[in-house]
Amino acid sequence: MDLLNVPTDATTLVCTSTVRSAGKNLAVTTTRRGRCYETVILDCHADRRHHARGVGEWLINVMHRTAYTRVEAMETHQDALHAACFEAIR
Template sequence: MAIPQPVRRTQVVTDTKQLTVSTVRIRADYYDTVVFDDSKGKRHSGWTIGGFVIDKQSRRAATRDEALEQHHDAVDAAYAEEPQPITEQVPGGEPGE
């Protein structure tokens, strides 16, 4: 198994959040982009931003260009949006029902 190779890493620090967007190459046709919560206490871990679940979900890309586009989109979201908690959905019902 190959060691993941860093492609791009961007830290986003604002008054309300400390995030890192990280994109790595796993193998020739496999890149992963992840958003990490760098705040003390990980207060946004498991929340969403830009379609990512912080610290919990990665997005796969088949090419470097796709991976860099995902990275750019995640960084834009990290600057422009605030993390949102995930509301639990009950099948056929409203959240929290």
């Protein structure tokens, strides 16, 4: 695939990880849009009870981080997954 000819509006799911435990039902998702990668932590509860709450250095459903290489994107995904797994929601 020629990355220079990827449409800028095309969004591709790169990686998704779920975190389910007592009180947590989160998904860490990394997508690629054009040449950029975006990672976000999503609240998967039906009532979105954790919307805009913090977990580690992240805000659930609100904040995303951008990376410009796949390696950086996977490192960001790992950081977000670690926060989702081990940090308390505040």
